[in-house]
Every structure is written in structure tokens, then in C-alpha cells.
Amino acid sequence: MAINTETFILNIGPVHMSTHGVFRMKAVMDGEVIVDIEPVFGYLHRGIEKLAEQRTYTGIIPLTDRLDYTASMSNNLAHCLAVEKLMGIRVPERAEYLRVIMVELQRICAHFLAIGAILNDCGAWGTPMMYMFREREKIFDLFEMASGQRLTYNYMRPGGVSQDVPEEFMPALKKLIAQLPGYFEEYDQLLSKNEIFLARTKKIGILTREMAINSSASGPVLRASGIKWDIRKADPYSIYDRFEFEIPTGETGDCFDRYWVRMQEMWQSLRIIEQAVKQIPEKGEIRSKVPALIRPPVGEVYTRIESPKGELGFYIVSDHSIAPYRYHVRSPCLINLTTLRDLVIGWKIADAIVIFGSIDICMGEVDR
Amino acid sequence: MAAMQNALTNTVFLNAIAPDWPGGFWWHWLVFSLIIILFVMGIVIGLVFFERRVIGFFQARRGPNRTGPFGTLQLIADGIKGLLKEDIIPSTADKLVHWLAPIIAFFPVFLIFAVIPFANGAMLVDLNIGVIYILAISSISTIGIFMAGWGSSNKYSMLGAMRDVAAVVSYEIPVVLSAASVVILAGSMSLNQIVLAQNIPYILLQPLGFLLFFISGCAEINRSPFDLLEADSEIVAGYHTEYSGMKYLAFMIAEYSEALAMSAIIATFFLAGWKGPLLPPWLWLIVKIFAVFFVMIWLRGTLPRVRIDQLMALAWKFLFPLAILNLIITGVEVLVWPAGLPWVAVPINFAITAVLILLWSRLYKFGWGRVEVHRVEQS
Numbered sequence: 210m211a212i213n214t215e216t217f218i219l220n221i222g223p224v225h226m227s228t229h230g231v232f233r234m235k236a237v238m239d240g241e242v243i244v245d246i247e248p249v250f251g252y253l254h255r256g257i258e259k260l261a262e263q264r265t266y267t268g269i270i271p272l273t274d275r276l277d278y279t280a281s282m283s284n285n286l287a288h289c290l291a292v293e294k295l296m297g298i299r300v301p302e303r304a305e306y307l308r309v310i311m312v313e314l315q316r317i318c319a320h321f322l323a324i325g326a327i328l329n330d331c332g333a334w335g336t337p338m339m340y341m342f343r344e345r346e347k348i349f350d351l352f353e354m355a356s357g358q359r360l361t362y363n364y365m366r367p368g369g370v371s372q373d374v375p376e377e378f379m380p381a382l383k384k385l386i387a388q389l390p391g392y393f394e395e396y397d398q399l400l401s402k403n404e405i406f407l408a409r410t411k412k413i414g415i416l417t418r419e420m421a422i423n424s425s426a427s428g429p430v431l432r433a434s435g436i437k438w439d440i441r442k443a444d445p446y447s448i449y450d451r452f453e454f455e456i457p458t459g460e461t462g463d464c465f466d467r468y469w470v471r472m473q474e475m476w477q478s479l480r481i482i483e484q485a486v487k488q489i490p491e492k493g494e495i496r497s498k499v500p501a502l503i504r505p506p507v508g509e510v511y512t513r514i515e516s517p518k519g520e521l522g523f524y525i526v527s528d529h530s531i532a533p534y535r536y537h538v539r540s541p542c543l544i545n546l547t548t549l550r551d552l553v554i555g556w557k558i559a560d561a562i563v564i565f566g567s568i569d570i571c572m573g574e575v576d577r
Numbered sequence: 578m579a580a581m582q583n584a585l586t587n588t589v590f591l592n593a594i595a596p597d598w599p600g601g602f603w604w605h606w607l608v609f610s611l612i613i614i615l616f617v618m619g620i621v622i623g624l625v626f627f628e629r630r631v632i633g634f635f636q637a638r639r640g641p642n643r644t645g646p647f648g649t650l651q652l653i654a655d656g657i658k659g660l661l662k663e664d665i666i667p668s669t670a671d672k673l674v675h676w677l678a679p680i681i682a683f684f685p686v687f688l689i690f691a692v693i694p695f696a697n698g699a700m701l702v703d704l705n706i707g708v709i710y711i712l713a714i715s716s717i718s719t720i721g722i723f724m725a726g727w728g729s730s731n732k733y734s735m736l737g738a739m740r741d742v743a744a745v746v747s748y749e750i751p752v753v754l755s756a757a758s759v760v761i762l763a764g765s766m767s768l769n770q771i772v773l774a775q776n777i778p779y780i781l782l783q784p785l786g787f788l789l790f791f792i793s794g795c796a797e798i799n800r801s802p803f804d805l806l807e808a809d810s811e812i813v814a815g816y817h818t819e820y821s822g823m824k825y826l827a828f829m830i831a832e833y834s835e836a837l838a839m840s841a842i843i844a845t846f847f848l849a850g851w852k853g854p855l856l857p858p859w860l861w862l863i864v865k866i867f868a869v870f871f872v873m874i875w876l877r878g879t880l881p882r883v884r885i886d887q888l889m890a891l892a893w894k895f896l897f898p899l900a901i902l903n904l905i906i907t908g909v910e911v912l913v914w915p916a917g918l919p920w921v922a923v924p925i926n927f928a929i930t931a932v933l934i935l936l937w938s939r940l941y942k943f944g945w946g947r948v949e950v951h952r953v954e955q956s
Contacts, residue, residue, distance in 0.1 A: 219732050227810040241736070241885055330810045332882025334801060339636040405802060405881045558736070559811050559884045 216244055219558070223252045227330050227562045230572025234561075241557045246550055253576040261536035266292050266367060266503040269536070274361035276538060277574040279322050282315040282352075283516040285365040290446055291512040291523040292367040295505040301494035304369035305448045309485050310382070311355065311364065312514075313478040317389070318348045319517035320471040320478075323429075323569040327468055328400065330566035331409045337400065344392050347385055354378050367503060369496030382486065389479055397472065410464035414552045414564035417462060424548045427541050428519025429470045430568055434462035440515040447514075451488070452481045464567040471569075502531050509535075518542050518569060538577060542570040609701040613690045620863065621833045626652055627867065628833075628874050635878035659829075662822035667730055670819065674728030679820070679827035682721025686834040688714045693841050694769045696851050696858035707768040708756055711842060712749070715797070718835060719745045722806065722816050725828070729819035737815025740885055741806035744796055747892040751793040754900035755786040758907040759846050762918065772850035774917075780847040781923045785903045785930040787847045789896050791872075794843060796888065798835040801877035805885055840869040899937060 222233035231252035237245040257276060261269045273284040286308055293300065300308075325341035349359045355374045356364040364371055400406055416426070421434040431438055439456045441449040457473030459466025505527040513522035519541025526535035545568050552568075553561040626641075626649060633640025641648035666675055689711055691701040704710050719741060726738020760766055762782060763774040780787045796803035807815035817828045844850055844865035851858035883891065906929060910918060 217732060219736075225813065328881060332802070332804070332808055332810050333880065334632075334809075334877060336636045336878050339638055343637050403881065405883055408887055409881060409884060557884060557886070559805075559808065559882075562811050 214239055221558075223249075227566065228572075229326060229566070229570060230575075232570070232572055232575070234565075236558070236561070238558065241559075243553050243556060243558060243561050246553055246561070248546065248549055250546075250572070250575050253572045255577070257577045258536050258538060262532055262534070265531050266505070266533070269533075270365065271361065271363045274363055275573060276540065276577060277319075277516065277518060277521075277542065277571045278360060279571050280315050280319045280517045281360065281362045282311045282364060283319075283514060283521060285362065286312050286447070287512060287514045287516065287521050287523050289365045289367050290514065291510050291525050292503065292505065294512055295508060295510045295525060295527055296367065296499075296503065298368045298499060299497055300369055300447075301497055303373075303490050303493035304495045304497075306485050306489035307355075307370050307374065307495065308365060308447060309449070309452075310482055310489070311352070311362075311370075313481045313485070314348050314351060316478045316517045317475050318345050320429075320475050321345045323471055323517070324396070324400070324468060326569065327410075327464070327563065327566045328406070330562045331406060333406075337396075340396070344389070347388075351378065351382055351385065354381065366496060366499070368499035369494070371496075373495045379486070382482075386479065386483055386486065389475075393472070393475055393479075401469065401472070407465065409560075409563055410468060410567070412461065413464045413560050414556065414567065415461055415463045416548055416552060420548065420551060421462065424544070424551075426519070426545050426548055428515070428517070428545065429467055429474065430519065430545045430548070432456065433459035433466035433470045435460055440513055440520055444513065446512065449481075452484050454480050464563055467567040467569075504529055504531055513539070516541060518571065518574070519545060538574075540574040540577065542572075542574040546570050546575060606701065609691075612695075613687060613701065616695075617687055617690060617834055617837065620837055620866065621830055622652055624833050624837055624867075624870055627870070628877075631871065631874045632878050635875070656826065659826040660823055662825075664822040664824065665819070667819050669730040671728040671730065674724045675819075676824075678721050678725035678728055679824045679831065680721070681724060682718045683827050683831040683834075685714045685717040686831065686838045689838045690841070692768050693845055693862075694772055694851060695862055697769070697773070699851075699858075700769065703767055703769050706766050708760055708766045708771075711768075712753055712756065715835075715838065715842075716745060716749060718831060721831070725820065726816040729816070731819050733812040733814075733818045734816050736812050737806040737808070737818075741799065741816065743885070744799070744803065744805060744888055744892075747889055748793040748796040748896075751789050751892060751896035751900040752797060754897075754904055755783075755790040755793070756846065758783060758786045758900075758904050759790075761904070761907050761911055768845050768850070772845060772852060775849040775852065777918070777920065777923065778847060778849040782918050782926060783847065783903075783907070784927050785899065785933060786907070787843075788930070788934075789900050789903065790846065791843060791869075793892070793896055794839045795873060795876065796892070798839045799832070800836060800873050802880040802882050803888060804877075804882060805888060808882055810882075836870060836873060837866065840866040840873070843869045895937060899933060902933060 216237050216239045219236045219238045220233070221236055222228040223231040228234070233249040233252070235247040235249060236243050255275070257272050261272055264272065270285055270288060273288045274281040276284045292298075321341040321344060325338035328337035329335060352362055352364075353359050355378060356362040356371070416430065416434050418434050418436060421431050421436060426434075427438070435458050437456050437458050440446070441454075442456060454477040457470050457477065459470050507527060507529045509524070509526040511522055511524045513520050515521075520539065521541055522539030524535075524537040524539065525533045528534040549565060549568060552564050556564065629651075630640040630648070641651035644650040644654050666672060692704050692707040692710055694700045694703075722741050723738045726734040726741070759771065759779055762779060763771040765771060765774065799806050805815075807817065812818075817825055820828060841862070844862060848865045848869070850865070851862045853861035853864075856864070910922060910926075914922065
């Protein structure tokens with residue numbers, strides 16, 4: 210006997226602890242089951258792209274910090290790479306290595322946050338999050354040494370980095386590199402074999418290969434679906450062609466794979482940092498000669514990097530003035546978020562929250 | 578006069594109350610009601626502070642440590658803050674139900690303590706159906722929770738309340754079945770008799786029963802990992818989303834006193850209640866309550882939350898069959914050793930428990946699955 214049920218609309222967000230910012234899901238529910246959702250965003254829109262058109266190319270860097278505030282270094286790098294490509298600036302050797310070290314540390318940092326957030330969404334009541342934060346703070350200490358900031362670094366400049374790292378940076382970094390494998394293994398033991406966590410994430414929210422490609426997803430979300438696509442290998446920027454590392458991929462594209470890919474990527478980032486620390490020149494220029502007021506030639510440029518969330522692209526149109534004529538950010542979060550509706554339909558509300566967490570978005574980048 | 582003094586000493590040291598003490602039943606009733614209220618409120622404050630510090634330790638942080646010595650005054654500060662908050666009632670709420678819900682959720686817990694012995698015979702009333710009484714009373718607060726969910730006129734609250742009712746109805750069965758095997762072993766339903774019968778604590782004689790009772794007890798009082806009715810990452814705060822100020826505090830205290838009651842019941846059923854060497858009996862009871870509660874905090878600090886269908890699957894596919902098996906095994910053992918189970922039964926029961934759990938966990942799977950839905954076309 211079929212029971213007649215009625216659907217109702219549940220408004221999840223914009224202020225809700227699992228929406229990772231101010232995201233809103235208008236969910237049509239049939240009891241616990243989600244029949245349909247309508248993602249609503251724009252609550253954090255600050256008009257960064259428009260603001261950038263009024264600023265100098267150096268002045269835009271603090272704005273990029275505020276895009277994906279969990280990965281400010283990556284955003285800085287993407288912007289600086291775009292300006293350098295436009296101007297044809299060469300970056301000194303030591304600066305390149307410093308950039309790679311910073312960006313990979315930032316990747317570890319962002320993945321810590323992502324994994325902690327998934328576990329929080331599963332309902333682990335903050336414990337994994339707190340452990341992730343413990344290590345994240347250690348990385349923040351390093352960033353503070355280099356840039357003086359703990360969240361929005363404003364560290365990189367077109368043509369290099371803003372300042373050389375202090376003397377105590379390298380010993381502290383080496384110490385952290387020695388500690389990190391222990392932490393990663395600890396998390397692997399605690400989380401990857403946890404029965405409840407497996408039951409909550411395995412085979413939940415499967416993003417198939419085709420769906421992932423059609424939605425133009427990128428980053429860990431794409432790789433979890435089994436596609437070996439990483440801009441660091443596919444279209445090497447900076448000096449990534451000098452390092453050896455693997456691209457971890459998942460098999461089924463479920464929530465667990467998205468978690469697992471992030472876990473493995475942290476190991477690969479650590480490998481890159483180890484190699485960079487060995488190869489980095491002891492002394493040297495950290496910034497090439499760049500005019501204080503950058504006036505790029507007329508033209509347009511698009512550069513992309515592999516940010517912790519995926520393919521982060523910056524598109525700049527220059528009209529030979531001190532500010533860009535048009536500035537556009539291809540944010541991986543927004544494009545990964547477009548997969549959400551297909552993923553959550555038919556799952557229960559508890560699954561929907563975990564699926565949403567496993568996509569790992571940052572509203573600062575979605576709304577811009 | 579001597580009888581008066583005797584009664585006073587008995588009350589202060591929580592010894593067995595002589596049946597002929599002055600004033601008779603009513604004095605006894607008054608004194609013990611006061612003791613129970615003070616005990617519950619005092620221990621609940623202790624438990625909340627204990628949980629906050631211990632969970633801080635689990636989470637690699639400090640926990641409250643600024644206000645007063647070791648942060649003990651933090652709870653008082655939080656309590657005052659809660660009292661001073663505005664009492665918000667949603668305009669579409671069912672006012673009477675909304676108002677009554679915290680009270681109904683709050684009070685049954687005190688009733689449970691009427692039959693919990695603090696020492697040999699020191700209890701408000703030595704009911705000869707104590708176990709049935711406890712099981713009946715402990716499900717009353719579910720009504721309060723459902724009233725809160727219904728009366729708030731909030732969809733999150735409603736979801737939380739529905740989850741709670743479903744969970745409690747399912748988990749009542751393993752609770753009753755594993756309590757039944759305790760009753761079979763003790764041969765009595767009076768809680769005092771159950772404690773007296775435990776020459777060997779039942780956690781050793783009934784390891785499987787203890788596990789089942791603990792897990793389903795946790796689910797019934799909605800402790801993590803079964804805290805679905807207030808799953809903060811999914812449905813905000815569940816049934817008490819729309820509560821603020823004093824009413825919210827009432828729910829908070831109700832929740833912790835339920836945890837206290839469940840710890841006390843587990844301590845009485847399986848850890849030999851007030852029995853113990855050296856220390857006075859009531860202190861032993863408190864120590865055991867804290868020990869049981871520590872395990873609950875441990876689970877809360879470690880495990881992610883299960884989903885609602887997995888919660889049901891756990892109850893019906895895992896706990897329910899094992900509870901029936903446990904009941905049968907206990908019955909057979911009591912037939913084999915009518916004079917009380919000897920120490921030989923301890924390793925045997927542990928072996929049975931290990932084998933059963935290993936075998937059953939192979940047979941059983943957490944449920945998962947996508948539900949096919951008719952897509953609503955977006956307008």
C-alpha cells in the first residue's frame with residue numbers, strides 16, 4: 210500500500226552551520242528525502258571583479274586574498290602569473306621556489322580545512338576539525354614569518370615575492386616537514402577506516418566521469434571521479450615541471466573518494482615541498498625589476514593554476530592603463546558547485562550535507 | 578529522641594532507613610525528594626563541567642578554564658546568561674504545547690531516581706517492579722521532545738522530533754530485552770535486589786547485555802553518535818531550534834539529567850551500583866556514574882553521526898537479534914547454574930559475546946541507498 214505523502218520546502222541556509230559560509234539551498238523534501246534543490250548564492254558578493262578594474266595591478270593582490278580566503282597564496286600566485294604573462298616578466302629562481310613552497314603549504318592547509326569540514330558535516334562534533342586546526346596553525350606560523358599575516362597574506366608580487374623569508378623560516382619549515390607525515394598517518398588511521406565515516410561517505414553522492422566532465426568540474430572533485438587531470442602536470446606553470454609527484458585519483462567519485470583524494474594530495478604536496486627545500490638556492494634575488502606602476506601592453510591574458518579547490522583561472526584585459534580594463538576570475542568553487550543539484554537529489558538531508566561538504570566550496574570565491 | 582538521632586544519622590550517611598523512623602512515610606518522602614533534587618542538580622552541573630573539560634581534552638584544546646578556579650564558575654555564568662535572555666515564542670507556534678514541552682521533558686528524570694538505591698535500601702521507594710517503572714518513565718521525555726518539535730512550528734524541529742520518536746520506539750526494544758536478561762539473572766525487578774545480587778558485577782557476567790544496553794541507552798537519550806534529533810550539522814538544533822532563554826536551559830538540563838539517569842541505571846544494572854570497598858556507597862555510585870558518563874563523552878568526541886536509516890538498521894538488524902540471543906543464553910545459563918552464576922561463566926560469556934559480535938557483524942550491513950524521486954521541474 211502506497212502512502213500518500215506531501216512534499217514541503219525546507220530552507221537550508223543562508224545562515225546554517227554546514228553551508229560553509231552564506232549559501233542557501235531551497236530544498237523540496239519528501240520527509241527526509243530531498244526531491245529537488247535550488248542553490249541560491251550571492252550573499253557574499255563584494256564585487257571584487259569590478260573593484261579590481263579601479264585598482265593598480267599590485268593593488269589587486271589584497272583583493273585576490275579575499276577570494277578563496279582558505280587559500281590566499283594560490284590566488285596571489287594566479288594573479289601574479291597573469292600579470293607576468295601579460296608583461297613578459299621573468300621571475301628569479303629563489304622567488305619561484307619560495308612561491309612553490311608557499312602554494313603547496315597552502316594546499317595542505319586548505320585540504321586540512323576541507324577534510325575537517327567533511328567530518329564536521331558527518332557530525333563528528335568538531336574533534337577532527339580541531340586536530341586539523343592544530344596543524345593548520347603550525348603552517349600559519351610559517352606564513353606569518355614570511356608575510357606577517359595569518360590569513361590574507363598579500364605575499365606575492367608580479368616578478369617575485371614581496372620579501373625574502375627570514376633566517377628562521379627554513380629550519381622551522383624543515384621541522385614541520387619532519388612532523389607532517391606523522392600527522393597524516395594519524396588522520397589516516399583515525400578516519401579512513403572509521404566504520405561510521407565509511408558508511409556515511411562510501412557510494413554516497415556519486416559523480417560519474419561523464420557528469421564530472423560535462424559540468425567542467427576540476428580539482429579533487431574531478432580527480433575523485435577517476436580523471437587524471439591536474440594543471441600542474443597538464444599545463445605546467447611556474448617551475449612545476451622540475452618536481453616529481455603523482456596525481457592521486459579516485460575510482461567511483463563518491464564522497465569518500467573526494468575525501469581520500471585530498472588526503473593523498475597532501476602527501477604529494479609534502480613531496481613537492483621536500484624537493485623544493487632541497488633545490489632552493491641559498492641566496493639570490495627574490496624580485497625582478499618591475500616598474501612601481503605596472504602598465505601592461507594592450508592585450509588580454511588567461512592563466513590558470515591548480516588551486517586547492519581546482520582550476521583557478523584569471524582573465525585580464527589590459528588597455529595600457531594602470532588598471533585592468535576587464536578582470537574575470539574563473540572560480541573552481543562556483544563551477545564545482547554546479548554539480549550539487551544532480552548529486553543530492555534522491556539522497557537524505559544528512560547525505561546532502563555531507564555531499565555538499567565533500568565538494569568543498571568557499572563562498573568567498575563562489576560569490577566574488 | 579534516640580530514634581530521631583538515629584534517623585538523622587541514617588539520612589546524613591544515606592544508610593538504610595529504618596521502617597519505623599519518626600514521621601513515617603511522609604518525612605521519608607520529603608527528605609528523599611530533597612536529596613534527589615539536590616543530587617540530580619548537583620551531579621548534572623558536575624557532568625556538564627566534566628564533559629566540557631574532557632571534550633576539550635579530546636579535541637586538543639583547553640575547555641573552560643578562565644572563570645573561577647579551573648573554570649568552574651563558567652557554568653554559573655552561562656546559566657545566568659541563559660536566564661537573562663529573551664524568551665522567544667514563534668508567532669505561529671502552538672503556545673501551550675511550546676510552553677509545556679520543556680517541563681514534560683525535564684521532570685521524568687527526577688522520577689527515575691526514586692527507585693535508584695544510593696546505598697543498601699536508601700531510596701525513595703523500593704518498588705518491586707522497579708525495572709518496569711524505569712523503562713516506562715524514561716520514555717516520557719520523548720513526549721516532551723515531540724511536543725517541542727510540533728509546537729515550535731518549525732520544519733527543522735519537526736524533522737528532529739520525528740527522528741527522535743522513530744529512534745526511541747526502535748531502541749526501546751533492545752533496552753527492554755537486555756534489561757530483561759539482567760532481571761533473569763537477579764531474579765528480581767527491585768533495583769536494590771539487583772544490586773544485592775551482584776556478587777560478580779553483571780558487566781562481567783553479561784558483557785553482551787551491557788554492550789547492547791549501553792548502545793541502545795545512548796541512542797535513547799540521544800547521545801552522540803545517535804544524536805540525530807539535534808544533529809547540528811543538518812537540522813540546526815533539531816527540536817529545540819525555536820527555544821531560547823530559560824526554556825532552552827531546561828532542555829539542556831533535561832538532556833544532561835537523562836544522561837545522568839542512564840549512567841545511574843547502567844551503573845546499577847551492570848556495575849553493582851553502590852557496592853564497593855572502602856568508600857561510602859553513595860560515593861561509589863557517583864564514581865560509577867562518572868565512569869559510565871566518561872565513556873559517553875569519549876564516544877561523542879570520537880565518532881561521526883549515523884544517518885537515520887542506519888540508526889534503524891542498527892537497532893533492528895544488529896541489536897534486536899543479539900538481544901534476543903542474549904536473553905536465551907542467559908536463560909539457559911540460569912537453568913544450568915540455579916544457585917547463581919559462578920566465576921567460570923565470566924570467560925564463557927566473554928567468548929560468546931566476541932563470537933556473536935564477530936559473526937553478526939559479517940551478516941549485517943549499514944543500510945544506504947538513493948531513493949528514486951520524481952523530479953520536480955524547476956519553474
